[in-house]
């Protein structure tokens with residue numbers, strides 16, 4: 494992971510539209526809306542990007558599940574930048590959604606966030622950012638996801654700069670924090686022994702719930718997907734405030750509840766959701782930050798990430814969730830690299 498992010502951001506000296514292609518500037522200047530199209534893990538990257546782009550660049554975003562998008566009657570907007578996200582660049586549903594947006598809805602401006610420069614997706618889009626996750630041995634996306642997030646954060650900064658919303662101090666600070674991610678990730682990976690201890694307990698469970706709020710809700714979704722994909726434990730993710738609207742009924746002593754709990758402005762609200770879980774006897778597994786006021790006890794286990802990474806925290810917080818799924822799968826003896834019923838790129 495640290496190397497993949499380092500490679501993806503290699504040589505990054507300043508924020509400029511040319512990072513996305515020689516003719517990106519006029520396209521970015523014209524862009525009034527973004528439409529993310531993706532499947533699976535890449536879709537969750539799009540969900541996270543919406544938080545960044547709307548907050549940093551002030552541009553509204555839609556995020557569509559690519560396998561559904563083309564079956565809906567949607568209203569075309571020529572000033573929309575269509576952004577397909579894909580590790581492989583060959584996913585059939587994402588390509589079909591891209592072509593639908595371009596050929597049937599007339600949205601000609603497109604930007605691929607993709608790990609394979611020679612893919613069909615890159616060939617069919619006007620602008621690109623090539624992530625450099627390297628070859629993923631496993632079928633389930635891991636480095637692809639974190640590098641997509643890094644690229645999408647860069648996109649948020651670039652759009653903000655194009656719209657005159659990024660001061661040079663903010664740019665310098667963002668670049669500094671981006672460059673520091675590999676080192677910060679290395680420190681997160683050092684938490685592995687603690688995650689292994691949790692995974693041993695998880696491996697005997699049939700179900701798990703994942704909770705997050707704000708931009709960490711997509712991270713909870715990705716944590717649940719990883720657990721499903723490689724360990725075959727049934728897992729669902731909810732925005733924590735949604736618990737009381739139904740899913741609380743699932744919580745009992747047998748239900749592990751994984752909570753993504755960075756020390757951000759939503760933490761106090763999240764804590765009251767955690768209290769709802771405790772009141773029903775649920776067992777909480779909390780990924781907190783080093784500086785957050787969450788105390789562990791016998792029904793609330795806490796792993797603390799060393800650094801509170803502010804708005805880039807999703808890139809760090811997803812890694813222990815990936816490790817949890819990986820180690821739960823190892824304990825259960827499933828094939829972590831080749832999960833059943835899953836292909837590296839779904840081309841049909």
Ligand code: F1P
Pocket residue numbers: 532533534535578579580581582583584587632633634835836837838839
């Ligand atoms: C999308 C995806 C992956 C998943 C698996 C199947 O692929 O759903 O997220 O891990 O590999 O395909 P892509 O469009 O990002 O290549």
